[in-house]
Amino acid sequence: MKIAVCAKQIPDPAISVTYTDGKIVRPDEQVLDDTDRYGIEVALQLKEKYDAEVTVISMGKLGTQKGIQQALQMGADKALVIEDPALENSNSLMTSNILSGMAKLAQADVVIFGTESSDGYSGVVPQQVSRYLGLPCISYVKGIDISEETELTRQTIAGSEKVIMPNKCVISVTASGVEPRYPNFKDIMAAKSKEVEIVELSSLEFTAEQNQEFVEIKSISSNKSGEKHIDEGDSFNLIIERLKEIKAI
Amino acid sequence: MKSLIIGEVSNGTLSSGTLEIITKAQENNLDFKLVVIGTENNPKIGSDTFEVIYVHLSPDELSLSSAADTLVDAIKTDSIELVLASSTYVGRDISGFLSVDLNSSPVANVINFEINGSTLTTTNSIDGGESEYFTNVTSDVKILIIRPKSFEASDVTLSENYTTSSVEKNDLTVNVFDVFIEEKTGPQLEDSKIVISAGRGMVDVGNLKYIEELAGKLNAAIGGTRAIVDAGWMPYSQQVGQTGKTVKPDVYIACGISGATQHQVGMKDSKYIIAINKDEEAPIFQIADLGIVGDTLNIIPKLIENL
Ligand SMILES: Cc1cc2nc3c(=O)[nH]c(=O)nc-3n(C[C@H](O)[C@H](O)[C@H](O)COP(=O)(O)OP(=O)(O)OC[C@H]3O[C@@H](n4cnc5c(N)ncnc54)[C@H](O)[C@@H]3O)c2cc1C
Numbered sequence A: 001m002k003i004a005v006c007a008k009q010i011p012d013p014a015i016s017v018t019y020t021d022g023k024i025v026r027p028d029e030q031v032l033d034d035t036d037r038y039g040i041e042v043a044l045q046l047k048e049k050y051d052a053e054v055t056v057i058s059m060g061k062l063g064t065q066k067g068i069q070q071a072l073q074m075g076a077d078k079a080l081v082i083e084d085p086a087l088e089n090s091n092s093l094m095t096s097n098i099l100s101g102m103a104k105l106a107q108a109d110v111v112i113f114g115t116e117s118s119d120g121y122s123g124v125v126p127q128q129v130s131r132y133l134g135l136p137c138i139s140y141v142k143g144i145d146i147s148e149e150t151e152l153t154r155q156t157i158a159g160s161e162k163v164i165m166p167n168k169c170v171i172s173v174t175a176s177g178v179e180p181r182y183p184n185f186k187d188i189m190a191a192k193s194k195e196v197e198i199v200e201l202s203s204l205e206f207t208a209e210q211n212q213e214f215v216e217i218k219s220i221s222s223n224k225s226g227e228k229h230i231d232e233g234d235s236f237n238l239i240i241e242r243l244k245e246i247k248a249i
Numbered sequence B: 001m002k003s004l005i006i007g008e009v010s011n012g013t014l015s016s017g018t019l020e021i022i023t024k025a026q027e028n029n030l031d032f033k034l035v036v037i038g039t040e041n042n043p044k045i046g047s048d049t050f051e052v053i054y055v056h057l058s059p060d061e062l063s064l065s066s067a068a069d070t071l072v073d074a075i076k077t078d079s080i081e082l083v084l085a086s087s088t089y090v091g092r093d094i095s096g097f098l099s100v101d102l103n104s105s106p107v108a109n110v111i112n113f114e115i116n117g118s119t120l121t122t123t124n125s126i127d128g129g130e131s132e133y134f135t136n137v138t139s140d141v142k143i144l145i146i147r148p149k150s151f152e153a154s155d156v157t158l159s160e161n162y163t164t165s166s167v168e169k170n171d172l173t174v175n176v177f178d179v180f181i182e183e184k185t186g187p188q189l190e191d192s193k194i195v196i197s198a199g200r201g202m203v204d205v206g207n208l209k210y211i212e213e214l215a216g217k218l219n220a221a222i223g224g225t226r227a228i229v230d231a232g233w234m235p236y237s238q239q240v241g242q243t244g245k246t247v248k249p250d251v252y253i254a255c256g257i258s259g260a261t262q263h264q265v266g267m268k269d270s271k272y273i274i275a276i277n278k279d280e281e282a283p284i285f286q287i288a289d290l291g292i293v294g295d296t297l298n299i300i301p302k303l304i305e306n307l
């Protein structure tokens, strides 16, 4: 079995995002999107069971490739990456079109995603890739049980439901259910010698187009002039008073 | 603009997200048709003023991709220019599938849109709601995925007047062998007037009993941050924020919540926000109407006692 797991490099989430001309400013050093750790963990559990090969797939500014290394350190075997000026500020369809092409290059049977990226959060890339590849889409997976067969539990609006993982499919994984592993020193050292292949845009079939024109960013002064009190043991009174004033009680 | 709304069913009627989109569509005099996707039998989702089609799916299989095939046909046949869906599991899945066939990338997390002639401008909320991001959508077919609570829910009268269609199993259909329905008791997050949410500052899962007691006294619904949902203190259905629910109650009480932007997007439009946090610098205080700097474990029990 061959598995491709999509992972995105994003600006350090501890630092607030800035924009120029509507585009997120991306520093050279970007990190692995935390939400992708869950997908990588699922890929690695499948690797252990099926002796599968796991390829990390990533699109975007490569920079120092710190995020790619982080994905490899967790235990993926190799990476396929792409960066091209034509892909800057891609919409979700352009992204999924490219990722589908790369999944094909990796000859992936199973393609795994996070549910939504921390900086783009369109949350539709996995579904789009499944459509491009003509594979069943098991979205919002929040649990995996690898016994005889591999059972996937999906989050639904009413609760959850279980399916048997098809041999070929696309999976998106929510941020719960599995516990992403932390690499140890040996894993970190081993990652350095893993293959990172840079893919050329010309080698992929690329039909999606930009369909969003940036207009402007407006800041809405949300400076609420709320009141703040240090609790001295009686602030429950204040809360009750305010709840009465606004007729909540 | 000829439009198609992708609706969903909840408890035998239209979901709140669907009703919210209908409000906006009617305000803008859109020429729309409603296609509802669901697994319930005989829901009351029809209308005498607009056309409603029910795509009835089996709960025993994942067949949204064949539902998408049907929708693509309808969109092409009717020369639909605008597709509106809710930011839900079903809404995102369906929009993702459609977008490939229509070669039109969806605009996600839309909180508002405006139509001027043939120009459609969308608004997204960014920076945890501190800025708004505007774009024009240029594709022939425009697909928008709308965040819940962006508009008021419509009070349109619903009837039995709709046509039902089913979808055929295709190669991509996956069988579901087990369905679990989470029991829902007490006031629900989406429509409760008071919401009390807990964060990691409640310190221990055992202390959630205070939140439950307080909620009981105030007839409030209970929410939580992703941090505590991930920790297994609460089911995912109670998560408030970017990847959880959006709430807009009259009162939101944040107990031991730092106020990360991803949490704020889900609650900042609440009418009155009370925050209790022991860190004076916690970002939640920037959006609180009443901020109390102190220990939740001291304050909440006293509050319960004195209510
Ligand atoms: C893509 C993505 C999506 C996300 N989606 C969501 C989402 O939908 N919803 C969500 O909530 N988060 C979401 N997050 C996570 C978010 O960034 C924060 O990590 C999370 O909201 C923090 O939860 P918290 O406030 O409970 O915990 P913390 O940030 O750890 O805050 C705990 C707070 O409690 C205070 N505290 C501690 N002890 C006490 C005490 N005894 N009394 C009073 N105060 C105390 C501390 O001062 C601190 O401010 C998302 C993150 C990403 C990357």
Ligand SMILES: Nc1ncnc2c1ncn2[C@@H]1O[C@H](COP(=O)(O)O)[C@@H](O)[C@H]1O
Residues within 6 Å of the ligand: A006, A007, A008, A009, A035, A036, A039, A057, A058, A059, A060, A092, A095, A099, A112, A113, A114, A115, A116, A117, A118, A120, A121, A122, A123, A124, A125, A126
């Ligand atoms: N540029 C990218 N490179 C690799 N994976 C991506 C990229 N963008 C999105 N993804 C994957 O698609 C998922 C959903 O992303 P999004 O649609 O941006 O919310 C993410 O969790 C990633 O797994």
